[in-house]
Amino acid sequence: xxxxxxxxxxxxxxxxxxxxxxxxxxIGVLVVLALAVVALLSQGLLKNLNYFxxxxxxxxxxxxxxxxxxxxxxxxxxxxxDRTNTxxxxxxxxxxxxxxMVNAVGSPPQLFQPNIPVVVVGHFASKTSLLFExxxxxxxxxxxxxxxxxxxxxxxxxxxx
Amino acid sequence: xxxxxxxxxxxxxxxxxxxxxxxxxxxxxxxxxxDGGGNYGRLLYVHPALAWxxxxxxxxxxxxxxxxxxxxxxxxxxxxxxxxxxxxxxTLFIALTLITGxxxxxxxxxxxxxxxxxxxxxxxxxxxxxxxxxxxxxxxxPADRARRSAVYGILIAVNIPIIHFSVVWxxxxxxxxxxxxxxxxxxxxGSLLLTLLVSFVAFTLLFAWLLRARYRLEVSRDTARAxxxxxxxxxxxxxxx
Numbered sequence: 001x002x003x004x005x006x007x008x009x010x011x012x013x014x015x016x017x018x019x020x021x022x023x024x025x026x027i028g029v030l031v032v033l034a035l036a037v038v039a040l041l042s043q044g045l046l047k048n049l050n051y052f053x054x055x056x057x058x059x060x061x062x063x064x065x066x067x068x069x070x071x072x073x074x075x076x077x078x079x080x081x082d083r084t085n086t087x088x089x090x091x092x093x094x095x096x097x098x099x100x101m102v103n104a105v106g107s108p109p110q111l112f113q114p115n116i117p118v119v120v121v122g123h124f125a126s127k128t129s130l131l132f133e134x135x136x137x138x139x140x141x142x143x144x145x146x147x148x149x150x151x152x153x154x155x156x157x158x159x160x161x
Numbered sequence: 162x163x164x165x166x167x168x169x170x171x172x173x174x175x176x177x178x179x180x181x182x183x184x185x186x187x188x189x190x191x192x193x194x195x196d197g198g199g200n201y202g203r204l205l206y207v208h209p210a211l212a213w214x215x216x217x218x219x220x221x222x223x224x225x226x227x228x229x230x231x232x233x234x235x236x237x238x239x240x241x242x243x244x245x246x247x248x249x250x251x252t253l254f255i256a257l258t259l260i261t262g263x264x265x266x267x268x269x270x271x272x273x274x275x276x277x278x279x280x281x282x283x284x285x286x287x288x289x290x291x292x293x294x295x296x297x298x299x300x301x302x303p304a305d306r307a308r309r310s311a312v313y314g315i316l317i318a319v320n321i322p323i324i325h326f327s328v329v330w331x332x333x334x335x336x337x338x339x340x341x342x343x344x345x346x347x348x349x350x351g352s353l354l355l356t357l358l359v360s361f362v363a364f365t366l367l368f369a370w371l372l373r374a375r376y377r378l379e380v381s382r383d384t385a386r387a388x389x390x391x392x393x394x395x396x397x398x399x400x401x402x
Contacts, residue, residue, distance in 0.1 A: 021301070022299060032295075033292040040288065043276040139271055
C-alpha cells in the first residue's frame with residue numbers, strides 16, 4: 001500500500017477489465033456464428049450449390065451417377081401419370097427426346113399435374129436403367145403470376161364484374 | 162412539415178396495409194397458378210414485400226448507417242442507433258419472410274423447406290443478423306461497440322447480392338425473380354401487379370414506422386441512462402462532501 005503523508009491510500013486502482021471481457025464475449029459470439037453458418041451450409045450447399053440436376057444433365061452423366069441418390073428436374077409428360085395405391089408413376093422430360101420414367105412412392109403434392117416442372121428425389125434403378133425410384137416429388141413453380149380471369153374482377157360483395 | 166409527416170406515418174401505414182388486405186383477398190382475381198391452386202398466389206401480396214424490406218430497405222439502412230458511422234465526417238451515435246435499430250427490424254422481417262415462404266412452399270412445392278441456395282442464404286442472413294445483435298450485447302464500451310458493429314454490419318452485407326442472384330447463378334427450387342428481374346420485365350398480371358406494388362409501399366412504410374418507434378425508444382433509454390448516471394454521481398459527490 002502506498003500512503004501519502006496525510007494517510008490517503010494512493011495505490012493505483014486497477015480498472016475493471018471491461019475491454020477484455022467484451023473481447024472474450026465477442027470472440028465467443030463469432031465462434032458460435034461461424035459454427036451456425038457452417039451447419040446451415042453443410043445441409044447441402046457445401047456439396048453442391050445446385051439444388052438439382054436436370055434430366056439432360058443426369059442422362060449425360062448417367063454412368064457416373066449410378067444408383068446414387070439425387071434430385072432430378074424435368075417436366076411431367078401429359079398422359080403418362082398413373083396414380084397407384086402406393087403413389088404414382090409418370091414420365092419427366094428434358095430437351096429433345098430425353099426422358100426418365102419415375103416410380104414415386106407416397107402421395108404427390110396437391111398441385112402435381114401434367115406439363116409442370118417437378119423435382120423428384122430418389123435414384124436410378126440401375127446404372128443403365130431409365131427408371132427412377134422416387135421417394136419425394138416437389139413441384140417447381142414458375143415466376144409468372146397471371147390472373148385466372150383477366151377481364152373479370154371480383155367486387156368486394158363477391159359479385160363478378 | 163416534418164412533424165406532420167411523422168404524425169401521418171402510422172395512420173397512412175395502417176390504411177395502406179388494410180388496402181393491401183382488401184385488394185389481395187377480395188378485389189384481385191385468383192392466379193392461374195397450376196390449375197386450382199390460385200388462392201395460394203395471394204401470398205404474393207405478403208412474402209415478396211416482406212423480403213424486399215428485409216433484404217434491401219431495412220438491411221440497406223443498416224449498411225448505409227454503418228458506413229456513415231465509420232466515415233469520420235458523419236460519425237455520430239445517431240448513425241449507430243439507426244444501424245442497430247434497423248437491424249432489429251431486419252431480423253423481424255427475415256423471420257416473417259422465412260415463415261411466409263414456408264407457408265407458400267408446403268402446398269405449392271410439397272415441402273415446408275428446401276436446402277437450396279436461395280433459402281439457405283436467406284437463413285444464413287437471419288443468423289448473421291442475430292449475430293449482429295449478439296455482438297452488440299457482448300460489448301460494454303459504446304464507442305467500441307458502435308465501431309465493431311459498423312464493420313460487421315458492412316461485412317455481412319456481402320450476403321445480399323448472393324441472396325439476390327442465387328436463383329440466377331444456381332439451380333434452385335425457389336422461383337426466379339418476379340419483380341426485380343434481370344430484364345426489368347415484371348412477370349405479374351396487371352391487377353395482381355397493382356396490389357403487389359401497393360403491398361411494397363405498405364410494408365416499406367411499416368418498416369419506417371417501426372424504425373422510428375424503435376429509434377425513439379433507444380433515445381429515451383440513453384437519456385434515462387445518462388440521467389441515472391448523473392444523479393448517482395451527484396449523490397456520491399454529496400456523500401463525499
